[in-house]
Amino acid sequence: MTLLRRELLLGLAASLALMGAALAADPIRIAAPFNVTGGLSSLDAPALNGAKLKVAEINAAGGVLGRPLELEVFDTKSDATTVASVASQLVGGGKLAAGIGFTDSDSALALGPIFQKAGIPFVTPGATSPKLPDQVGDTMFLACFGDNVQAAAGAEFVRDQLKAKQVFLLRDNSAEYTTLLAKYFEAAYVKAGGTIIGHDDYKSGDKSLTAQITKIKAMATKPDAIYIAANPDDIGLVVKQFRQAGVMQPIIGGDGYDTPLLLSVGGKGANDVYFSTHAYMAADGTKPIQAFIKAYNAANKTDPENAFAALGYDTVALVADAIKRAGSDDPAKVKEALAATKGLEGITGTISFRPGVRVPDKTATIIGVKDEKLFLAAQVTPSFVPAP
Amino acid sequence: MSRTQTIWIGIGVVLLALSFFAQNLLPDYAVRVLTITCINALLVASMAPANGMTGVFSLGHVGFVAVGAYAAGILSLPVATKGSMLPDLPGWLAGWYLSFLPSTLVAGCVTAAVAIVVGAPLLRLSGHFVSVATLGFLVIVNEIVINADSLTRGARTFTGVPLETTLPWALGWLVVGLIALGRIASSPTGRAWRATREDVVAARAIGIETQPTRLSAFVLGAFFAGIGGALYAHYLGSFSPKSFLFAYTFTLISMLVIGGMGSLSGAVLGTVVVTALSEVLRNLERGMDFGALSIPPLYGASQIALGLLFIAIMILRPEGLLGPREIRFPNARSPKETTHDSAAP
Missing domain, CATH: 3.40.50.2300 (Response regulator)
Known part of the structure; x- marks a missing residue:
């Protein structure tokens, strides 16, 4: 008897959850491949946590264009062949407005050609090689300064x-x-x-x-x-x-x-x-950084490990701003809006792209x-x- | 040619024909995973002659993959890209480039030449000594690649290689490699390889010279490692010296050991099993949603699960899934007997 009741309750809960999902607006999907494990995890994991935090904040404030953002997170294991497999899995797995990820050039270069071919813009929070965008093409952007x-x-x-x-x-x-x-x-x-x-x-x-x-x-x-x-x-x-x-x-x-x-x-x-x-991540840092540290700590039970956490946060802000200005989640329009970014206030500095240059001018x-x-x-x- | 070999070649040709359709019908992700599986299977199979059949347990195989990848990369960069990527390239390399197939073949030959030079002194050693010495070779290749700035861009990522490795190409090379290795492994040369593994003194007593015999296995394996390296270069389009170091070495060796050393079908089976498991686990660890019930993502769990599986396989089947055996098809009765049977009342 109790068993039956529990099953009924479970079924009810499941159908409610399904209804809830159907009522909410379709999320805007953003690819988020990161090297969460392996040699690059000490940089990529904080960057991903920062990105998740910004997504949560944007969604709590009503999302972008009335739709919530959704990160499609994949662990690429600090391995270039896994990066390439994940990239094609993401591109083939439904509509993406943009992609964010990585803190190193090797991973970004393994993914780059696949996103370039699909015409989906990709913003890297932390791969600091200023040559990167030109090596890949017009879909690759940096959210950080170049080396x-x-x-x-x-x-x-x-x-x-x-x-x-x-x-x-x-x-x-x-x-x-x-x-x-x-x-x-x-x-x-x-x-x-x-x-x-x-x-x-x-x-x-x-x-x-x-x-x-x-x-x-x-x-x-x-x-x-x-x-x-x-x-x-x-x-x-x-x-x-x-x-x-x-x-x-x-x-x-x-x-x-x-x-x-x-x-x-x-x-x-x-x-x-x-x-x-990229930023001074301490309790005596700037006001936005202090707020960021507090929010990051609440979400992850630890202070931001390094500035890549803040860069991940700013990268989502950059992409969300571009989607808003594009007025659509169409990757081609988002790409153009990204390239036209002017004076976006982030916690790691102000981001602007000069025409044709997809590396921002920022203060170190x-x-x-x-x-x-x-x-x-x-x-x-x-x-x-x-x-x- | 044995019946088993004929059947295998038949299967290979049919799969190759299918792959032309598969690359248009299957999702890009599946095609990519299948392609890298073929490349890895070729690399693992090319380890079988030296590591499995002659008992020279080389840890330097990925060094040959690096040589092949860089050789193919340098040869096939378009001239304009060469100017911006490798401005200090010597004149005799700078003004021309090769298309995919020739650059792959040349890469294989260059790698085989390197293997002759390296193998001649190294293969005088045996047992653990040769493993350590070949590991040294791997480190030396890495150092040379990092320091030969004008040819390889040093530690910087080598990028801009045309993306030419499609599924039919990779599968085609795998089939060619397996046929070549399989035919040689069952020839007198292949038997001589195994003789030097089982008993060096007895092998010499029947007139098999250990060192040239082992060297032939080593060089043949290196040739296909070079081909595999070239396919890898054209598959990713960008790579750096650290792509070809210990992590890749251990991936390939685990595939070989899981499948069974000394067996070509084991090499392919090991690669397929390891690749399929790591892809499935990688997707599972992202967490799941069953309506109300959700499992949070556990990144890194796939590596742990894979490690445990390897340990289990090694305990249950210490020789790997196939050991030194090949997958064989039972010999059907000969056509003559068949007609006899059907004619019987």
Whole structure:
């Protein structure tokens, strides 16, 4: 008897749920492939959480064009062939207004041609290669600044505010991100009047940097600062080894440093480290950032891990704004509206696209470490930006 | 040619004919998964001669895949793209490019040439030593690719390769590869391969020289690894040195071990099983909605489930699903006997 009643109740609940779904307006679907697991998860997972948060906020406020947004989330496992399979699964799986995802070029390039062929715009929150849009085509957009902007911001900060005249340049030569970052930094720093007094390479995953550190310590003229283009997985260990070997000059780098690993692995070694990134994600940050941190914490039971969370949030804002201005969820119209974005206020800065350039002009935030705590060191809009 | 081989070739040809229709009828997603399955099956099958049949357990196979992918990529980039992507390319490579089939063939030959150079010294070793040495080869290839900036763009993503690998191409190469490997595996050369695996001293006693015999298996496998690499390059259009390192090595080796080492049908079966399982699990882990009841997404659960399945298979079938055996079709009675039977009252 009780069994029957329970079944009846279940059936009733199920039919109610079905009716509810039918009554609500059709959602606007946005593809959201992210590397939630694997080597890139420490960047992609926060970006996805940020995106989900913005979608929830937009839907709570009535959606876009009277329709709720829906993220089609797929885990692409930090693997390029999985990215390609997922991309075709998304394109073939019903109407999409746009896609968002990834924090690295390799994944974006594996997906790019498939979305380009289908004519669906794709906005990446965190793949910072300024070459990316031109490598794929007119459907690929960045919501973040390009590496040339952040490297130039870092270079001007080192030259003008740290007053460093000569810098040693160390790079991880195993990734596109770090090799390009080092190249852009050198171009901008030399332009700003500085001298690079030495170069060296290491490879992501190397556990010992003794050879590189010995080389720096043995130099006749000591560098005023060291620029290290590093990936997030390595940076904690890198700064720790430099400090343990007695190299105490400021260490500067890019948004790869923007990971909890810098402080948790680097410890005291992280002091006097500076890096360029997308936003200062701390309780003493700007008002919108503070509100974002509060909302993120409520949804995920943790503070935002890094600026990619905020970039994910802004990426959804960017796409939603374009859908609203396009007045439709037709991907071709959304693409045109995206390209015409002007002065969209995000929490990581203001986003505008110049005609034909699908990388936004944004201000870079420089964060420093003092007493094992992050602080906002500067906001830099570089006067010279190296060509991509 | 045995009856089993004839049937297999027949199945291959029929599937190939069907694939021309399938790529228009099936959804793009299914076509993509089938295509990558064919490429991986070719790569896994090309590991079988060295790893399974001669007992040289190479961990460097993906190094050959990398050589094939980069060779095909450099050869088939259109001239205009070459100018912007690889401005420092040596003159003799810069002014021309090859279409899909020739670039794939050249990539296979380049890879085989590399295998001769590498295999000659390495295959003097055996057992665990050869595994470690071939792993060294994999790391060396990675280092060279990263540092040969002018040819490979270094660590940066190599992109712009024309997307030419369709399902019929991938399946066609798989069929060609399996026929070639299968014919050789059942020839005197193939028997010599197995003899060096079972007992080196006994093999030498009947006049089989270990090193050239093993080298032939190694080079043949490398040729098809190069072809597979070229197909991979034309399938994704972009790749970077880290695409061809430990993660891909372990994927391919797990497919080989699950299917059964030393068996070509096992290699294909292992690839199909692993690919199908990971695709199904990947879609399941996204969570499900049954009206009122919903299961939240659990990303990463597919990798854990896959790992547990591998362990279970290894416990229940330590030699893999097929071990050293091939899937055979029972020999039907010969036509003569059949007529006898039907003529009987």
